[in-house]
Every structure is written in structure tokens, then in C-alpha cells.
Amino acid sequence: MSVRKQDEIVKILRERIREGIYVPGVRLPSEAILADELGVNKVTLNKAVSRLISEGILIRGSSTRDGTFVREDGCLIPKGTITAVFYHLDSFGMRILRGVVDAAARNNYLPVLLNPEPKNMNHAVSKARAGGTLGILYVASDGPNDGSFPTVYVDCDLLPRKEKYFCVNCDSRNGGVMLADALLAAGHREIIYVANSQISIRENPRCSHFFQRLEAAGICPAGRFYSIAEPENIYPHLLRRIAFEHPGVTAIAAETDYIATALRKHAAELRDMFPANVTFTGFGDISEYQMIDPFPTITQNPYELGSAGVEILASIIEGRTPLSAPFLKEIPVELKGADLIRRIG
Numbered sequence: 001m002s003v004r005k006q007d008e009i010v011k012i013l014r015e016r017i018r019e020g021i022y023v024p025g026v027r028l029p030s031e032a033i034l035a036d037e038l039g040v041n042k043v044t045l046n047k048a049v050s051r052l053i054s055e056g057i058l059i060r061g062s063s064t065r066d067g068t069f070v071r072e073d074g075c076l077i078p079k080g081t082i083t084a085v086f087y088h089l090d091s092f093g094m095r096i097l098r099g100v101v102d103a104a105a106r107n108n109y110l111p112v113l114l115n116p117e118p119k120n121m122n123h124a125v126s127k128a129r130a131g132g133t134l135g136i137l138y139v140a141s142d143g144p145n146d147g148s149f150p151t152v153y154v155d156c157d158l159l160p161r162k163e164k165y166f167c168v169n170c171d172s173r174n175g176g177v178m179l180a181d182a183l184l185a186a187g188h189r190e191i192i193y194v195a196n197s198q199i200s201i202r203e204n205p206r207c208s209h210f211f212q213r214l215e216a217a218g219i220c221p222a223g224r225f226y227s228i229a230e231p232e233n234i235y236p237h238l239l240r241r242i243a244f245e246h247p248g249v250t251a252i253a254a255e256t257d258y259i260a261t262a263l264r265k266h267a268a269e270l271r272d273m274f275p276a277n278v279t280f281t282g283f284g285d286i287s288e289y290q291m292i293d294p295f296p297t298i299t300q301n302p303y304e305l306g307s308a309g310v311e312i313l314a315s316i317i318e319g320r321t322p323l324s325a326p327f328l329k330e331i332p333v334e335l336k337g338a339d340l341i342r343r344i345g
Contacts, residue, residue: 005040009048011319012038014079017057017070018108024072028058031068055079078110082313083128084306085114085121087141091287092302096139096154099306107314109134135313139306150316150323154309155302157205158197158255164326166316168309170300171330172205172283178335179253179281179298180213187344188251188279189219192242194263195255196228206255206283228259235266243274250278250344257282257289257297264295279342296337304331 016022028034028049035045049068052058059071084100086093097113104111112133116124122144125136135150136143142159145151153162157169183191191214193207201208211221223245226238233241242249254260260282267274282289282297290297308329315321 005044006048006051009038009040009045010051013048013052014057014318015320022070024070026070027061028068028070079108079317080134081110081112081132082135082137082310082317083112083114083125083133084137084139085116085125085141085143086139087115087118089115092284092300093139095302096306099303099308100137100139100310101306102303103307103310103314107310109310109314111310134317137309137313139309147323150313152309152313152316154305155300158199160199161203163328166312166326167328168305168312169328169330170298170305170333172333173209175283175298175300175333175335176206176208176210177213178333179283179296180210182296182335182338182341183251183253183279183281184213184217186279186341188341189344190246190248191219191251191253192224192226192246192249193253193255194226194228194238194259196259197255198229201225204255207253210253235262236270239263239267239270239274243270247275249275250342251281252278253281255283257284257286260295260297261289264293277342279340281341285336294337294340296335296340299334299336301331301333 013022022028029037031042031045031049035042038045049058053060053068057071058068060066060068082104084097086097100111112128114124114128121141125143128136129149135152138151138153138156140155140159142156145165147164152166152168154168155170156162156167157172193210195204195207197204201211207225211224214221214224226242227233228235228238242252252263254263260280264280267278280295282295285297285299308331312321312329316323
């Protein structure tokens, strides 16, 4: 029982230091006062304080009369490591990483970055756990999770659904609505959607809500969805197929900026058989695809994705959020480049 009480007192004191109630250099109330305030005996309180001293967070004065102080450089001593597992390290991934690093610093954790080949994912994560990492953050990675270890998935809306795990995604549903509404407002009616994900339309929040808006506008969604993941749908063949099945197409919404860029490139090479002036939209606001020849896209606020993921992971590690209560946190999105949508009529 006393060990459990020690853990509770350590957690409370850490929280007070983290929230700035006890700032670096301040003298803590006497152990007698703290013990009375927190409802424990002096021995339990003393052992909890001694643990924080051994961790370098607190420091005793030169004599017993001097008391105990929050170490002024205690914020430089991390609580431990957390591991961020990335699938892609493009500019979008790097913006997420900056959010991870900053949030880890705020919460006094040392972030470790992994970027394994998919076939080596399980082995890399097992090594991280064996090495003492306190939590795992998967970024656009469908990594292992037995539900017993602090784990958060970030940017996982296009991966198989994970209702039983902690997730941080952008508000993809609203992103799909924004794109559809912008195209409809510009007069587009012959609209196609191209995706690459392995999940169904119903489970894909980007395109499911996109099609709901089309349907609400009286546009039948049947036959308007194409998957580039199908082996025969290499980009030139897919564009020829779209031109044949929808000769009046005026807009193609892509699941990602990468797909939108590839479609635009190949469409330019097929001008003799593919309609000119088709508007292409993307999703992600990836800088390397937007710098030279920008197109309408959804900004997912990746820095906030990474930051929120670490905040949730820290809360799980420190016991403020129970492992048994997973939830989804959604980061707001914005439509960028609406003025680049060609107006019809």
C-alpha cells in the first residue's frame, strides 16, 4: 500500500512542477506540511521526495534546515524516452516531427526517431520497448499494439480503422466537405475521386464525406470513384479510362497531394486524349508538390498533429489518461488555394 501511495505522491509533485506550481529554484513546503496536505505519513512523503531527488528533479539544501528545492536545471533531465515511428520523412513528416520534438521538450521527454522498413517494423518496435522507451508514437504507420503499452497513432485516417486505440488525425471528414463544396460552388458537376488507400469508401473519411456532399447536390456518386491501388490502374491508363467513361470531366479530387501531382503530370502528357483545363485537388499541402505549380489542397496542420500526439502519449505514460479509455482527437483543417479552382459557366 505504501509503495502505491509513494507513486501517487511522486505523480502529484511531478505534476505541480510541470504545471509551474513549484518553479525551478523554489523551496517546497516542509515535508510535515506536505504530508498533512496530501494525507500521508511523513515516512511515505519522505520516500516520495527522495525518489524525485534521485531522479535529479529535486535537491536538498546544505542542511536539514534549508529544506528541499526544485532543481533549477531539473528541466534538463528527461523523464525518459519516447519513440516516434515514421513511415515517411517527406516535408509533411518533418513538420509532424517538429511538433513531436517541441511537445516532448515541453513534457520533459527525450524523443527517439525510428524509420524502419515495413518488414522490420515489429523488430524495431520490440527493440525500442526492450530498451526502456516509455511510449510509442506511430506516424502514418500501422505498427503493432497489444493494448498494454502507451501507444498513440498519428495521421492514421487512411489506415485500417483503430477505434480501440488512441489516435490523432486531421479532421478529414470536414476536409472532404470543404473540397466538395468548393468544387460545387465553382460550378463543377462532372467530378471524379481518385484514391490509393486500401480501406473502403465508407471507412475513408476523406472521400465518404466528399461523396455525401455530391449526393446532397443531386450528383450520383456511382462510377465516380477510382483506385490507383488496382494493378491495372497505372496513371496514364487510369486517365484514359476516366476520359472514356467520363468525357465531360471537369474536376478530379485526389486522396493525397502525391496522387494529384502524378495525375496532373500524366494528364499534361495526354492532352490529345484527355480533357484540357481539368481542375485537380489534393489533400495534405505537401510543400514539395505545391512550390512550383500549386493546386487546391487541404492543409492538415501537421505540426499540431505531432504535438497533440505527444501530449496524449505523455498523459497516458503519467497515468492521467487510462489505457482503457482510448479516443480520437481531430485537428482542424483548412482549404488552401480555392482561388485556383477553375470556374464553370
